[in-house]
Amino acid sequence: MEREYWGSKMGFWLAAAGSAIGLGNIWRFPYLTGANGGAAFVLIYVLIAFTIGFSVMLAEFVIGRSTKLNPVGAFQKLKGGPWQIVGWMGVAAGFIILSYYSVIGGWTIKYILSSFTGLISPNTDATNYFLNFIGNGPQAILYHAIFMAITIYVVYRGVGKGIEDTCKILMPALFLILVILIIRAVTLPGAFAGVEFYLKPDFSKITGQTLLAALGQAFFSLSLGMGAMITYGSYLGSKKASLPQSAATVTLLDTSAAFLAGFVIFPTVFAFGVEPGAGPGLTFITLPKVFAMMPGGAIWSALFFLLLCVAAITSAISLLEVVVAYMIDNLKWPRHKASLIIGGAIFLLGIPSALSNGAVPINVFGMAFLDAMDYLASNILLPLGGMLIALFVGWVILGTAKKETTTEGEFKFQPVWIWICKVIAPLVIFIIFLNKIGII
Numbered sequence: 001m002e003r004e005y006w007g008s009k010m011g012f013w014l015a016a017a018g019s020a021i022g023l024g025n026i027w028r029f030p031y032l033t034g035a036n037g038g039a040a041f042v043l044i045y046v047l048i049a050f051t052i053g054f055s056v057m058l059a060e061f062v063i064g065r066s067t068k069l070n071p072v073g074a075f076q077k078l079k080g081g082p083w084q085i086v087g088w089m090g091v092a093a094g095f096i097i098l099s100y101y102s103v104i105g106g107w108t109i110k111y112i113l114s115s116f117t118g119l120i121s122p123n124t125d126a127t128n129y130f131l132n133f134i135g136n137g138p139q140a141i142l143y144h145a146i147f148m149a150i151t152i153y154v155v156y157r158g159v160g161k162g163i164e165d166t167c168k169i170l171m172p173a174l175f176l177i178l179v180i181l182i183i184r185a186v187t188l189p190g191a192f193a194g195v196e197f198y199l200k201p202d203f204s205k206i207t208g209q210t211l212l213a214a215l216g217q218a219f220f221s222l223s224l225g226m227g228a229m230i231t232y233g234s235y236l237g238s239k240k241a242s243l244p245q246s247a248a249t250v251t252l253l254d255t256s257a258a259f260l261a262g263f264v265i266f267p268t269v270f271a272f273g274v275e276p277g278a279g280p281g282l283t284f285i286t287l288p289k290v291f292a293m294m295p296g297g298a299i300w301s302a303l304f305f306l307l308l309c310v311a312a313i314t315s316a317i318s319l320l321e322v323v324v325a326y327m328i329d330n331l332k333w334p335r336h337k338a339s340l341i342i343g344g345a346i347f348l349l350g351i352p353s354a355l356s357n358g359a360v361p362i363n364v365f366g367m368a369f370l371d372a373m374d375y376l377a378s379n380i381l382l383p384l385g386g387m388l389i390a391l392f393v394g395w396v397i398l399g400t401a402k403k404e405t406t407t408e409g410e411f412k413f414q415p416v417w418i419w420i421c422k423v424i425a426p427l428v429i430f431i432i433f434l435n436k437i438g439i440i
């Protein structure tokens with residue numbers, strides 16, 4: 001079987017940015033910012049994204065392009081032994097994250113439709129509406145199924161015709177919708193208070209918890225630590241793309257999208273005097289309340305949830321692609337079979353997540369199943385994976401890493417990058433990890 005490759009450098013960048021820009025940017029980043037003191041969190045986040053985030057992304061691209069294999073195959077080829085476990089953790093994380101990510105993706109589809117059917121009305125209590133919807137088992141499963149079906153369809157069509165072509169259309173559309181929404185938000189009367197909250201740092205709010213949140217968010221948002229960028233990097237063929245330049249571009253696009261999403265959320269929320277630190281409900285409860293107070297609210301709401309849905313789909317396809325690539329490379333399954341069977345299995349694993357929000361009490365470690373899956377993936381699997389990937393590139397395949405990052409020209413920051421991979425990233429991740437589990 002011939003392996004597939006990206007058609008162009010731009011196609012690769014848009015696909016990788018599509019993976020990175022997702023629910024993490026538009027749903028999670030604003031509520032974390034709101035809950036962690038606004039601008040101080042943003043500053044720390046940006047710092048982590050461009051140092052540790054960029055470095056781990058570049059490390060993943062190196063592993064992917066130098067092996068042209070999925071994460072498991074890549075670690076087997078480069079070193080084998082226990083290092084394969086990092087690849088396995090990645091495939092497992094892809095499976096786990098997509099199972100609940102798709103449930104939330106399903107909520108966005110429901111909310112696009114509901115914008116026109118009663119959600120956006122002064123008579124609707126948005127909190128009840130949301131709780132009733134996510135607590136309705138069959139509905140939550142139905143929308144999860146629709147979202148998974150779209151994801152499977154794109155991956156089924158392949159790297160070029162499926163993933164690349166889809167991202168080439170959806171990513172520009174996403175930025176266009178984002179700009180339209182920002183213009184609406186910042187021109188609302190009273191919007192300035194939101195901009196101020198967002199841009200004026202309050203460093204007293206920074207604690208160990210804030211750092212962990214920023215680090216976990218950077219990994220999740222940049223799709224790092226589980227081999228999504230290894231997989232996408234592995235589809236780089238002979239077309240010359242500089243890996244450092246690619247990692248910088250994708251980090252910049254992702255961080256910009258998150259930063260810009262804040263300019264939609266905070267001005268809108270402040271203009272109507274609503275609490276910004278509302279947690280995960282900020283998007284699905286607070287915003288519909290605000291849209292209901294705006295003229296033309298139904299349209300703004302539909303446009304906002306369309307933005308969220310588009311962002312989620314281009315990320316979901318990368319999650320599925322990690323697992324599918326493993327089946328194709330290592331088990332020699334045809335792509336069609338792999339996308340259907342793996343997609344179907346992930347759909348099944350998502351059912352407890354879909355049901356755990358009120359329909360059926362499914363708890364793990366005192367958390368709803370969906371939250372437990374998210375906790376496991378973003379606070380444990382991704383940082384751990386990221387730490388090991390950085391160590392691997394810095395210590396085990398340094399020669400390959402030096403070569404891969406300079407094939408298209410000089411890489412000025414190479415010594416800094418190597419140092420971050422060898423020492424800084426693993427150390428920072430480890431310290432924050434110890435803090436999280438209460439050891440320091």
Ligand code: PFF
Pocket residue numbers: 019020021022023024025097219220221222223224226227228229315316318319
């Ligand atoms: N980066 C995506 C987001 O911000 O929503 C989520 C994600 C996609 C995480 C792919 C990990 C991944 F491999």
